[in-house]
Amino acid sequence: MDPIEEYIHRMSDAEEPLLHELDRRTNLRVVQPRMISGHIQGKLLEMLVRMTGARRVLEIGTFTGYSALAMAAGLGDDGVLHTIEVDDELESFARSFFDRSPHGSKIRLHIGSALDIAPQLGECFDLVFIDGDKREYPAYYRMLMGDGATPALVRPGSVLIADNILWSGKVVQPVAHNDRHTQALLEFNRMVVEDPRTENVIVPLRDGLNLIRVK
Template structure:
């Protein structure tokens, strides 16, 4: 598998130097660096942005900013990406790389819970990348679709991409009663596939991406 993953990386468009540096810094300075999107997934996100040409993007879970930068590279002038991160200790590292990027001006970083922040940003989003607290994935979906009593944050044609949806294979294994992360992801996946308002496909890339299109 390692040889196959290496082949995939070697035959995918190369990682931008700034993103490569951010990957290194994340592995040196941050606990659980595997949460970073990385080269291939970053390239996929950037390509999706170029194909969809969104004007407004929402990211739930900034971490150190890799995925935000990967998407911002593909954004057209005048488009904006709002990204939310609950861990304020990650803010200096993310901002330092946003400031160094020629695309950093397209990014708006918000510190706090996405469930509190996103509804205050006004309007709807053309693209949403969900990579926050796995226990809150069902709540993120209810918020985005307007099922929590507030106006929806997406519209017909919006695309949602949820990361870590396979959770290292735990979604097909017996689940402990106190494993809130896996149970929330199972709930999220069931809700999405049973929602007639959307269509979706799960890609087994890295830890799994659930790509959802609002009809």
Template sequence: MDFLPEKLDDYVVAHSQDEPKLLKELNRETWQKVLNPRMLSGGFQGRVLSMIAKLIQPKNILEIGTYTGYSALCMAEGMQSDGVLHTIDKNEELYDLQRKYFDKSTVGSQIIQHVGNALEIIPKIDEKFDLVFIDADKSNYSNYFNLVIDKMNSGGVILSDNVLWSGKVIEKLNPKDIDTAALLEYNKLMNSDERIETVLLPIRDGLTISRVK
């Protein structure tokens, strides 16, 4: 679902920073070799993630949902020189592709890959985070938030992707649509939890920015 007219969207992209060469390579290889390439953050949203990270300058980053590693590399652009980025994905088949591009970057040694169930892995990571990006299975968004909120530093930011879910959040709910139901509850949670302040941006498929008080 397009939230802006195509010509206006093209103008926005044309007047935003272009993606770096390494990310162009990863973008291209993802579309050539990996299933569901639309899951990739892509050039424009990647620049949004990079800008947010550069404004925050996080020391510790957590990403839930690595896919091919594009968004991790975008956020790592703003990470402190001694920072660490933990990224979790359940698909072990993507591990080598992720590592290939992480190692091509200047921060490869600072990116730690975790493979498995994020609900089990997150409690085992003994860190306080300045930036968290939630972009995995929608049915567990609220569970992920509840796991990370006590691991956030004051002033830290939680980003949540796909919160508009192709506009399904404003359509009549299909009782069998578990993901949309979960996102509706999640969006309410992010706007009502007193530990955070939230703004939902209509960027691509919806991006929530939540600042921890």
């Protein structure tokens, strides 16, 4: 850890012991552990949930459950967080930590495609964290905002947070014709900044967060 990062960690609220254990076990047992949100990003997500007063939260891409638990900590007792993960092999790992958390009762874990599941939940979401398949980011955005034929899953004042939006700097490099991940992220960022229904800012935290507010 470089000195600035170490200072940021030291001068921010401490990581909850259960989240620290989750991070450690993810790094020991799961392929591509760097996909975990981690302490500082997790704390930011928790604070955004709390500061916006969100009561209904959607997460696209659970992974091992770190960000879901972080956001659930920011919810009031009447809040609900729906988190959707396509990889069923991660279900038992995530649930084992949800079951041990005082905030786990606020979390509803769904296994499958977010594009199929989210519209069936019957919710209008106050905050959405997008961290699923990067190739599907444009489709997630169309689903959330509505396209005229289907109702929107968010409302004016809702906040969308899209992770990995800088994609290790690939968004400013020549893109290979078969690099569907980077192509989709470029399309997503263009869709957002050109959409008159929203306002946004990209924050260069870790791999980049696109913070989007529905007008």
